[in-house]
Amino acid sequence: MENRLEKIKKQLHTSSYKLTPQREATVRVLLEHEEDHLSAEDVYLLVKEKSPEIGLATVYRTLELLTELKIVDKINFGDGVSRYDLRQEGAAHFHHHLVCIECGSVEEIQEDLLEDVEAIVEERWNFLVKDHRLTFHGVCRNCQTKHAEVTPLNPEKTSI
Amino acid sequence: MENRLEKIKKQLHTSSYKLTPQREATVRVLLEHEEDHLSAEDVYLLVKEKSPEIGLATVYRTLELLTELKIVDKINFGDGVSRYDLRQEGAAHFHHHLVCIECGSVEEIQEDLLEDVEAIVEERWNFLVKDHRLTFHGVCRNCQTKHAEVTPLNPEKTSI
DNA sequence: CTAACTGCAAAACGTTTGCAGGTGT
């Protein structure tokens, strides 16, 4: 953890950005909530817990900076808010998401499942792929189980 | 075209929604601009050309309604605006997009390239896939050609 | 006839920006 923080510090310095206490606090929050998909407001509130003097604008500016440096990825699940997701160390590609349409939970897929698809797109559409966003909407494991409790039939795929 | 409009009318009635002139005008605009990815404002301006008395709020309410009925899909390419995209007739799944990071053009892929990936997700993550969003960010055919303008190639088909 | 729908204007929302002052390198 401290390790990753150090790395990020270096990345900032390399691009000649200063590491202010506010930026450090923000990065710490992101590291502590790597599983979550925090909105700027979420990050703000969490940072505020430890550094109450921080302003929302600073959080926005920091998140923008981190996005620019590809330390975090900015994502949008269709609700009105941008969410910020720490990149995996050394990940070439953005990871995928499984959004449950019933409970709203978000699961991450770190594996790159798109290699073949990207090859097809590059070849057939002549499009030079630099990044991707893939999100599946559906029913998560938990919510499927809940249904099965109500009507304990064999858990077949429900038709839409 | 009239055919598709009729179908949409029926879908509205089936769900006991009224077909007002404003809604019809909005749907017509969407049908006439199927290739584009219009924002609410875009739609509003286009509808206004033929029905100047329409209000922006009505357009928003209509687009929301059409989204709810799965007649259109609401998408977000990361700029601050929602865009609305007519579903293909009988399409089970949402189509994919190629967004050019240089010129901003958006190309559509109607083929479903995700069948295999979805099977993997369902099996390995136990996630019941209902829909997906897949967007590739990269460099389109045209912009690649521009780069190579030193060594002029034969002009390819223009996208968008 | 009346519940559903409309236009308008105001409000709400997330996000950005200008500025005067402060701070890390």
Next chain:
DNA sequence: ACACCTGCAAACGTTTTGCAGTTAG
């Protein structure tokens, strides 16, 4: 020392909402 950074509040652009009047079914 000085460019970069901050907090605040005001400004922004998009989307939603309250309301009084209108209309499709």
